[in-house]
Amino acid sequence: MNTAIIILFNIFLGIGVLVLTTMSLAVIYGFMRIINLAHGEFMMLGAYSVWFSTSLGVNIWIAILIIAPLVVAIIGVIIERTIIRFLYGRIIDTMLATWGVSLLLIGTVTALFGNHVRGLSTPLGSFSIGDYGVSYYSLALVVISFVALFGLWAVFRFTRFGLIVRATMLRPEMAAALGINRDRVYVMTFALGAGLAGLAGGVIAPLAGVFPSMGMVYIIKAFIAVLIGGPAAITGITIASSLLAPVSVVGSFLASSVVGEIALLTLAIVLIRLLPMGITGRWPRLSL
Amino acid sequence: MMLEIRNLTAAYGKVPALFGVDLDVRKGAVHGVMGHNGMGKTTLLRTVMGIMRSSGGSIVLGGMNVSGMEAHQRARRKLGYVPQGREIFGPLSVRENLELGCLAERNPEHRINEVLETFPRLKRLLDRRGGDLSGGEQQLLALARCLCARPELVLLDEPTEGIQPSIRDEIRDVLKSLADAGLTILLVEQNIDMLSSLCESVSLLERGRIVKTVHRQDRSPSVLATELIDLLSAL
Ligand SMILES: Nc1ncnc2c1ncn2[C@@H]1O[C@H](COP(=O)(O)OP(=O)(O)O)[C@@H](O)[C@H]1O
Ligand SMILES: [Mg+2]
Numbered sequence A: 001m002n003t004a005i006i007i008l009f010n011i012f013l014g015i016g017v018l019v020l021t022t023m024s025l026a027v028i029y030g031f032m033r034i035i036n037l038a039h040g041e042f043m044m045l046g047a048y049s050v051w052f053s054t055s056l057g058v059n060i061w062i063a064i065l066i067i068a069p070l071v072v073a074i075i076g077v078i079i080e081r082t083i084i085r086f087l088y089g090r091i092i093d094t095m096l097a098t099w100g101v102s103l104l105l106i107g108t109v110t111a112l113f114g115n116h117v118r119g120l121s122t123p124l125g126s127f128s129i130g131d132y133g134v135s136y137y138s139l140a141l142v143v144i145s146f147v148a149l150f151g152l153w154a155v156f157r158f159t160r161f162g163l164i165v166r167a168t169m170l171r172p173e174m175a176a177a178l179g180i181n182r183d184r185v186y187v188m189t190f191a192l193g194a195g196l197a198g199l200a201g202g203v204i205a206p207l208a209g210v211f212p213s214m215g216m217v218y219i220i221k222a223f224i225a226v227l228i229g230g231p232a233a234i235t236g237i238t239i240a241s242s243l244l245a246p247v248s249v250v251g252s253f254l255a256s257s258v259v260g261e262i263a264l265l266t267l268a269i270v271l272i273r274l275l276p277m278g279i280t281g282r283w284p285r286l287s288l
Numbered sequence B: 001m002m003l004e005i006r007n008l009t010a011a012y013g014k015v016p017a018l019f020g021v022d023l024d025v026r027k028g029a030v031h032g033v034m035g036h037n038g039m040g041k042t043t044l045l046r047t048v049m050g051i052m053r054s055s056g057g058s059i060v061l062g063g064m065n066v067s068g069m070e071a072h073q074r075a076r077r078k079l080g081y082v083p084q085g086r087e088i089f090g091p092l093s094v095r096e097n098l099e100l101g102c103l104a105e106r107n108p109e110h111r112i113n114e115v116l117e118t119f120p121r122l123k124r125l126l127d128r129r130g131g132d133l134s135g136g137e138q139q140l141l142a143l144a145r146c147l148c149a150r151p152e153l154v155l156l157d158e159p160t161e162g163i164q165p166s167i168r169d170e171i172r173d174v175l176k177s178l179a180d181a182g183l184t185i186l187l188v189e190q191n192i193d194m195l196s197s198l199c200e201s202v203s204l205l206e207r208g209r210i211v212k213t214v215h216r217q218d219r220s221p222s223v224l225a226t227e228l229i230d231l232l233s234a235l
Helices: A002-031 A041-057 A060-082 A089-114 A136-158 A160-170 A173-177 A182-208 A216-229 A233-254 A257-274 B041-049 B071-076 B094-099 B110-115 B134-147 B167-180 B192-198 B221-233
Strands: A126-129 A132-135 B003-012 B014-023 B032-036 B056-061 B078-083 B155-159 B186-189 B199-208 B209-216
Touching: A002 A041, A002 A126, A002 A132, A002 A136, A041 A060, A041 A089, A041 A182, A041 A216, A041 B110, A060 A182, A060 B134, A060 B167, A132 A136, A132 A233, A132 A257, A136 A182, A136 A233, A160 A173, A160 A182, A160 B094, A160 B192, A173 A182, A173 B014, A173 B071, A173 B155, A182 A216, A216 A257, A216 B221, A233 A257, A257 B078, B003 B221, B014 B032, B014 B041, B014 B056, B014 B209, B032 B041, B032 B221, B041 B078, B041 B155, B041 B186, B071 B078, B078 B134, B094 B134, B110 B134, B110 B186, B110 B199, B134 B155, B134 B167, B167 B186, B199 B221, B209 B221
Parallel strands: B032 B186, B032 B199, B078 B155, B155 B186
Antiparallel strands: A126 A132, B003 B014, B003 B056, B199 B209
């Protein structure tokens, strides 16, 4: 019984982590069609923002929920204005450029803070279910992930900003002819995506440790989830995460975490074979 | 004049498409542009809208030179665009498509209802996805979306292309009533009946140049139609 509860909880945790680390790509790749190879480094910057600001005495929740997304969103604005905006519609060039950004960010952070793992104490403590210890923080992570996911969906479903972004990504020229300033929409959307990566990095920091190359762990799975999700990116990553995470958790439980990873990748390959356009492949792009 | 175009040139990369267009549209007039496929009609409208950069010449809109402005700035100066192919936002609902025409409105809901008085057919379709509408319905939607922004000059690119005759008549009637209400329209059209029944003057665009302009003066639509047909077949 306790084991079942733990497995169930780990499944939710797995879905939460996957959703959290993929939302940024749902915006930057799913909506804007930019392959951001610096995704993991955006997360890493969020994590460092938390580590750095808490070391200055800032409350950890403020650091995670406000400072990390804000710092990375601002960095996103700078990167969009100086690099990305010259490369819209040129997929290979953007990949190379963002790869360069990723190396630059790792290098800069290593030079500034050194190449070792900074630990953060996990807030909130823990409780036990039978023989298993569960941290309240991982519970909080699940809640934060789902609230952020719902919030993202709601922004695009209900707000004027969301409507303008979707229209601009669908038909930039028509949007401009309706009075929309395309450049501004692009920079704001990229900043939103970057901010989500910052949030993800900040939330994960206390669990994963903070180090320059920490983002690499997440980027592959995040791209897998967004590709399997397909053109309706937000719904897509939700369904994809809900399929992939349980397989990985159950695999880890039955055998080992390596087996869990293999199970996840196997399922991913099967899904891509069966549904090459993604789970939401029949939906129009940018539907919700 | 609502619109004065002088010696306007535009090119796709190095391939020129407009070779010095001169065109005047009087305030309150419907001015037609006809010409065979590939002559540059769409390019002309895209360049006037600012979606495409001009390579030379000038565009003066309501007395202001807008040649250096971006499309969204021209839109805010009350220039409206209904493109060829309609460019409906397919995954968005009809209501959301209309809201995008109301971005400068204080009360979009109210403005949408106002505009829909002219488009009763769209009222029942508000919650449908734009992409699910028929071609004719999409054309009405594109026109309604444009009107939501209260344009003073509307650029209209082949509004009846590939549209079933019943809706074509509806579109013509809507345009007629808008023209009677004083809206200025630059109408690109290949359908002679549309041109002769709506336009005060019609220009013929030929390989990126205006080669002739016919004014209605006191001619009846059928006389004007015959003249336009003669003009086209003389090419
Ligand atoms: N996107 C484009 N790239 C290159 N050439 C184009 C493009 N669009 C149109 N053209 C060329 O410009 C010329 C004018 O096209 P267009 O303005 O669409 O004509 P029309 O609307 O009168 O049919 C044609 O020769 C066409 O081949
Ligand atoms: Mg055309």
